[in-house]
Amino acid sequence: MSALGLYRARGHGIAPGDLAHCRAVIRTGSLSFHTASRVLPAAVRDPALALYAFCRLSDDEVDEGGNKAQAVLGLGRRLDAVYAGAPGDTPEDRAFAAIVARYKMPRALPEALLEGLAWDAEERRYESLADLNAYSARVASAVGAMMCVLMGVRDAHALARACDLGVAMQLTNIARDVGEDARAGRIYLPLQWLREAGIDPEAFMADPTPHPEIRAMVARLLGEARKLYLRSEAGVPRLPRRARTGIYAARFIYAGIGAELRRQGHDSITLRARTGKLQKLGWLGKSAAYAAGSALMPQPATLFAPPLPETAFLVDAVAERDGRAPGWGIGRTGALLQTLADLKAQDAMGGQQGRRA
Template identity: 50%
Template sequence: MAVRHADAADHAACREAIRTGSRSFYAASALLPASVRRPAYGLYAFCRLSDDAVDDVAPRDRAAAVVRLSNRLARIYAGQPMEGAADRALADIVMDYAIPQTLPAALIEGLAWDAQGRGYETLCDLTAYAARVAASVGAMMTLIMGVRDPHVLARACDLGLAMQFTNIARDVGEDARAGRLYLPLAWLREAGIDPDVFLAGPVLTPPLEGVIARLLAVADGLYSRSEAGTGGLPLACRPAIRAARLIYAEIGRDIERAGHDAIGRRARVPGRRKAVLMARASLPLGSDLLLEEPAVPEIAFLLEAVAAQAPDVARSRPAWWNVPGQFVRVLDLIEVLREREAFTSEVGSPAAP
């Protein structure tokens, strides 16, 4: 019998890390069956804490933080995780679901690019970055759901890319004030914007609004492609993934309604609106005509890594989703989130996505 590393306290800690770190994922994950929700919390906790490990240190210390992350990942795959709930949880997850090391290593590589302060000249360059920090996570989530079909994996990666592009569009001002710029540099120059001048004093202008709108349009195309992959997931998992897609796409709609102002405000999706979108996630899926669309070239290495590592034992798919009981829990959760958002608005605390 394989050695287990994580215990109930570790799983609870991972759940708490996501509850406080990402309201959008936490809300959508309530629709997942318990057999998938627990490893999903473990995976996202490791991803979240990895991002914080690099982002929350001084710039001069970030390269060393990336090295420490790589060492932690090596220990996880050696079956000797370091102390920490997320590390122990991920050690079990990668073993249980035959997740190739290339996938979480890609995430860490993307964080290394952040540590280097790398800029992205073209959309292809930005897509290569998003493939590492977001599409890799989408692929790992799909494996946790028991699906290894390359077409479904490609559409999951599309969803990860779309979410990352939405995040970039939402955080243009916040990132610029921190000295970071993720918008394609060539797009900025085409719009008459000098990237260095913009970083020195980020302001909203009509040309910048056009660049943000352009990135959101790319994200929308990827959201449309990703929908076809949802039908390839177990029935029990489809509402949660569709809810995540709808909620993140709604962030883009909020940016649009504000005139593409991502400098002076941070787009958000209120709790009531999340509840509506989560209810919509249970409706029948649309066409799967885009399921076999060619994968975005920048995510090919992720698909190849999965194809090269077959699972030792085929895992059973989650049981049928209990619609009435699940929605009662979800609506209760939404009400809690709504009350928390109202409280944070009163005290002036920034809201997570």
């Protein structure tokens, strides 16, 4: 039986009301993914909507909450409950628990996402592009790897290319949001790049302006993303046939944001790159054409490129090797435990200072 046939036979186990809630969350909160998801087969689209709704809720709670440390620690407790089979009483948690159980989602993947959110709560900055890739692996490639699990894909080469796509999409997001992040007191541009340009991060955040040097950094991020977008295409033919259009669509829609940034002179401080409905329809058509032709194309050598060093742990968490699948419930890396411990200490210190005040 094919992977998609297996999905139909089993179903995804998500309650209809919870799925409707997740669909509404994505429709209002993530237009790019909502557009791409419309051309996924229902057997993949429905659990993908539940996955993205849970990830979106998690991201929003950390980004928008008054106490980021508490938000991350709360997410850790919710994840524990999901893997214990006793999710919290929210549609996102119940839907996510259903797909964790149905698809045996390796715990290392949502825990990688949680670690990335913890880095956000710490307001961590990134010294180098490699460090930024490590962050992108956690907040974006982990989701791409989870999508592969939903599609029944555990091939190491396909997983590596899915992780490439995740990093490319996150680098595009960072390039688009330089000004918005700076005004919110955040900076994701590699500190090495800023030092080389003679730009002080604190001064830039206090007065974000589209200096030529900052525009050059935006262009550099987009260049890195473009290489990964191109490499990611090699993995799409290894996905279930009916899912390929949707994944190509995600690739082209997000790359289109980068194209808009280039058209506005790489100014992501005074301008915000936006794409329109007609553009998205065009990319959907292009995606369908690519998907139709993918079965006829020979496998490119880039399919077999090793994963980025920063995403290799995600591939290892999912890939079947020598006929053995990794333990789906194993997680809690030492790095994550240390990050959560640091957040607990940070939150406790903040509470003590508040009481003294």
